[in-house]
Amino acid sequence: xxxxxxxxxxxxxxxxxxxxxxxxxxxxxxxxxxxxxxxxxxxxxxxxxxxxxxxxxxxxxxxxxxxxxxxxxxxxxxxxxxxxxxxxxxxxxxxxxxxxxxxxxxxxxxxxxxxxxxxxxxxxxxxxxxxxxxxxxxxxxxxxxxxxxxxxxxxxxxxxxxxxxxxxxxxxxxxxxxxxxxxxxxxxxxxxxxxxxxxxxxxxxxxxxxxxxxxxxxxxxxxxxxxxxxxxxxxxxxxxxxxxxxxxxxxxxxxxxxxxxxxxxxxxxxxxxxxxxxxxxxxxxxxxxxxxxxxxxxxxxxxxxxxxxxxxxxxxxxxxxxxxxxxxxxxxxxxxxxxxxxxxxxxxxxxxxxxxxxxxxxxxxxxxxxxxxxxxxxxxxxxxxxxxxxxxxxxxxxxxxxxxxxxxxxxxxxxxxxxxxxxxxxxxxxxxxxxxxxxxxxxxxxxxxxxxxxxxxxxxxxxxxxxxxxxxxxxxxxxxxxxxxxxxxxxxxxxxxxxxxxxxxxxxxxxxxxxxxxxxxxxxxxxxxxxxxxxxxxxxxxxxxxxxxxxxxxxxxxxxxxxxxxxxxxxxxxxxxxxxxxxxxxxxxxxxxxx
Numbered sequence: 001x002x003x004x005x006x007x008x009x010x011x012x013x014x015x016x017x018x019x020x021x022x023x024x025x026x027x028x029x030x031x032x033x034x035x036x037x038x039x040x041x042x043x044x045x046x047x048x049x050x051x052x053x054x055x056x057x058x059x060x061x062x063x064x065x066x067x068x069x070x071x072x073x074x075x076x077x078x079x080x081x082x083x084x085x086x087x088x089x090x091x092x093x094x095x096x097x098x099x100x101x102x103x104x105x106x107x108x109x110x111x112x113x114x115x116x117x118x119x120x121x122x123x124x125x126x127x128x129x130x131x132x133x134x135x136x137x138x139x140x141x142x143x144x145x146x147x148x149x150x151x152x153x154x155x156x157x158x159x160x161x162x163x164x165x166x167x168x169x170x171x172x173x174x175x176x177x178x179x180x181x182x183x184x185x186x187x188x189x190x191x192x193x194x195x196x197x198x199x200x201x202x203x204x205x206x207x208x209x210x211x212x213x214x215x216x217x218x219x220x221x222x223x224x225x226x227x228x229x230x231x232x233x234x235x236x237x238x239x240x241x242x243x244x245x246x247x248x249x250x251x252x253x254x255x256x257x258x259x260x261x262x263x264x265x266x267x268x269x270x271x272x273x274x275x276x277x278x279x280x281x282x283x284x285x286x287x288x289x290x291x292x293x294x295x296x297x298x299x300x301x302x303x304x305x306x307x308x309x310x311x312x313x314x315x316x317x318x319x320x321x322x323x324x325x326x327x328x329x330x331x332x333x334x335x336x337x338x339x340x341x342x343x344x345x346x347x348x349x350x351x352x353x354x355x356x357x358x359x360x361x362x363x364x365x366x367x368x369x370x371x372x373x374x375x376x377x378x379x380x381x382x383x384x385x386x387x388x389x390x391x392x393x394x395x396x397x398x399x400x401x402x403x404x405x406x407x408x409x410x411x412x413x414x415x416x417x418x419x420x421x422x423x424x425x426x427x428x429x430x431x432x433x434x435x436x437x438x439x440x441x442x443x444x445x446x447x448x449x450x451x452x453x454x455x456x457x458x459x460x461x462x463x464x465x466x467x468x469x470x471x472x473x474x475x476x477x478x479x480x481x482x483x484x485x486x487x488x489x490x491x492x493x494x495x496x497x498x499x500x501x502x503x504x505x506x507x508x509x510x511x512x513x514x515x516x517x518x519x520x521x522x523x524x525x526x527x528x529x530x531x532x533x534x535x536x537x538x539x540x541x542x543x544x545x546x547x548x549x550x551x552x553x554x555x556x557x558x559x560x561x562x563x564x565x566x567x568x569x570x571x572x573x574x575x576x577x578x579x580x581x582x583x584x585x586x587x588x589x590x591x592x593x594x595x
Contacts, residue, residue, distance in 0.1 A: 005022055005029070008086045009022055009131065010086060010093070011082060011084070012083075014082070015082050015083050016071070018077060018170070020041055020130065021040065021041050021044070021066075022074070025038055025067065034063045034539065036063050036066055038059040040066060042066070044069060044073040045413070046072070049068075049069055052065045062099070065461075076452070079092050080095065080449060080452040080453045080454075081093055082453075085301070090200075090445065092445075097440070097445055097448065097449065097524060098431060098435035098440055099440060100432055101433045104431050107431075107438075108427075114434070115232075115380065115381075115430065115437075117430065119427075120423075120426070125368075125422075126471070129400065131473050132400060132472065132473050135408065135477050135480070137169065138476065138480040139479050140379070142479060147160065147482070148161065148482065148485070151411065155411030155412070156412075163485065163489075167564065168561070170558070170561050171564040174557060174562065175566075177546075177550060177567070178543055178547070179571055181546045181549075182542060182543075182546070185476060185538070185574065186574045186577075186579075187230070187535075187573060187574065187579075188222060188226060188580060188581050189504070191222045191534060191540045192583050193538060193580075194223070195217055198269070200266055200269060201218050201222075203223055203262050204266070205474055207256070207259075210256055211252065212258065214252050216256075219243065219582060220245055220511070221253055222251065223245055223581050224254050224525050225530065226531070227250060228254065228524045230507060230575055231508035231509055231513070232507075232509075234251055236251065240506075240577075241578070242578060243582050251287070254523070258527070263529075267334075267530055267533055269324070269330045271332055271533060271534040272356070272533060274328060274330055274540055275330070277540050277541065278544065279319075279540050279544045279562075280328045280329075282559060282562060283567075285358075286328060286356065286358040286360060286422075287325065287360060288326070288360055288361075288362045288363070288487065289324055289332075289364070290324070290365065290494065290495045291322060291324045291325070291350055291365055291369060291495075292325075292343070292365065292495045293320035293321065293323075293343045293368070294321070294499050294501075295308055295311060295315070295318045296318060296319060296363055296511055296513055297511070298512060298513040298516070299513065299514050300514065300515065301317075302319070302334065302516035302518035303338075304319050304337070305318065305319055305340045306340035307337070319521070320336070320337060320338065320339045320349075320529065321337075321342060321502075321525045322334070329497075330536060331529040332354055333350030333351075336518065336523075339420060341369060342369075343368045343369045344370055344371040344373075345362065345371075345448050346444045347453075348443035349367060349442060349443045349444050350555055351381075352436060352437070352443055361383065362383075362386055362487075362491075363383050363384070363385055364488050365385075365387045365388070365389065365492075366388050367387065367388070367389050367391075370443065370471075371467070372464045372468055372471060373460075374453055374467070375466075375467035375468075376463045376464070376467035377431075377433065377443075377447070379466070379470045379564025380429065380433040380466075380520060382435065385470075385474070386487075386488050387473065387488075389475070392479075397412055397475060397476070398413065398468045399413045399416040399417070400417055400469070401416065402420075417468050417469050418461070419471075420463070421465050422466050425459050425550075426462075426490070429462055429463060429466065432446065432450075450463055450464075490564075497566040497568045500568070501535065501568045502532055505532065505570075507575060521565065532568070535573060540567055543567055
């Protein structure tokens with residue numbers, strides 16, 4: 001801990017006592033003294049800890065308790081961004097993560113118009129009120145019909161049936177028919193076929209300064225991608241191939257050619273190519289998306305690793321791969337995150353960093369991907385946030401005014417919204433949103449700091465209050481709209497099918513990460529997404545041809561059933577055994593000739 005306090009900490013107004021305490025602790029560490037000076041600040045110490053601050057005579061301050069309280073206060077203030085570290089990208093002053101005052105004055109004249117919002121919140125509030133009360137009217141009608149939700153005799157919200165999507169027998173039968181006709185295929189053959197059809201390896205060119213020890217060829221490139229995407233690793237892959245490709249050659253290929261920018265470009269290429277197919281257009285138009293995190297064990301220690309007892313027990317640390325998936329089943333964003341934070345922090349990263357021509361308008365998550373702050377920021381950025389909420393009947397709904405009465409459904413509203421706070425901080429909300437839209441700072445960093453600042457900060461409270469309003473409008477519509485619930489469930493189910501495929505491909509080392517290097521973990525996760533999208537692109541025309549054959553044979557296949565059949569099927573996909581990449585041995589560029 002003494003090394004921590006060698007950092008140059010700075011703070012906003014109201015943190016002087018903590019900064020002074022850090023200086024005192026530095027002096028105590030230098031002199032190796034346990035005696036606290038009489039003027040040591042104590043205002044940051046939680047009240048429940050104060051009894052432990054003094055000895056039996058209630059005189060002497062306890063350095064141990066004081067120091068632990070300082071650590072606790074420093075942690076909380078770092079998360080909020082009130083205390084920050086000079087030159088740090090993550091631990092910055094909150095208002096340094098968005099446009100500065102001078103920058104905002106330049107951006108402000110066009111900011112409201114570019115987002116499509118009025119300069120005064122009151123004008124927007126009138127629109128939101130219409131949606132809010134329309135939702136209340138629809139909810140009253142739905143509760144009377146009692147098809148999904150109703151209010152019992154005690155005034156409690158109850159669900160008539162589970163919030164789940166049933167799979168018709170016709171869909172199960174069609175899926176089985178297609179799977180039976182899908183011929184077994186090896187993962188290396190999938191890459192070869194796609195390369196012959198689309199020449200995707202043209203993207204994997206080395207940068208300037210390339211170390212020309214080996215020729216860059218397709219065989220080595222396909223091998224390296226498969227080694228990373230399957231988690232087999234370069235050593236085991238070198239021993240599992242028919243051709244003699246050394247571990248050193250695979251590492252060289254990964255170092256120079258398999259880079260984040262190249263993987264992103266190739267993944268978007270696969271997504272775009274798949275979107276051109278008629279089957280992809282049947283599944284969706286890229287207007288909807290979902291995000292979810294899948295946990296994987298990790299063998300080495302890293303700051304991202306955390307315990308996840310619910311699924312992995314109390315002794316195994318895990319990390320998560322957070323992916324964004326379109327309604328066409330393609331993965332368009334991948335990020336390695338910690339399981340110790342809410343997935344909601346990273347939802348906007350994938351949406352805002354999307355480089356596709358089309359941007360999803362509707363976005364779905366499960367409960368872990370929801371916060372009030374995310375509801376507010378998604379709305380302000382033009383995304384319709386549509387999570388599936390666990391324990392829907394226990395979710396708090398909010399009134400616009402505390403003393404309003406909504407008649408027969410009034411009992412399900414447990415809170416109210418501070419509209420004055422939103423109106424007061426409206427300009428600052430737009431300042432944050434424009435900063436997010438223009439990538440001034442990572443979205444997850446701003447979301448985490450807003451959540452940590454709590455209701456004591458007026459701007460953070462305004463974001464939360466707006467989120468309460470948007471969430472209440474959404475839930476009122478969710479409870480009364482069967483089609484909305486169906487679309488949300490359908491998109492989330494598509495994300496689950498992708499998890500199954502990812503587990504099938506990522507079999508090496510029992511699906512556990514061996515490295516603690518973040519860039520390496522990101523490259524592995526991106527290669528996994530690349531292989532997932534490759535399988536999707538390869539499966540699509542085969543499934544389409546099989547369906548055409550079945551229809552030609554007189555079997556009636558409804559398009560609605562075909563929509564429900566996942567093209568991410570993998571029973572025919574062989575990822576184990578001995579690999580043969582020799583059929584892809586044509587060079588991308590013969591760098592050896594330039595030596």
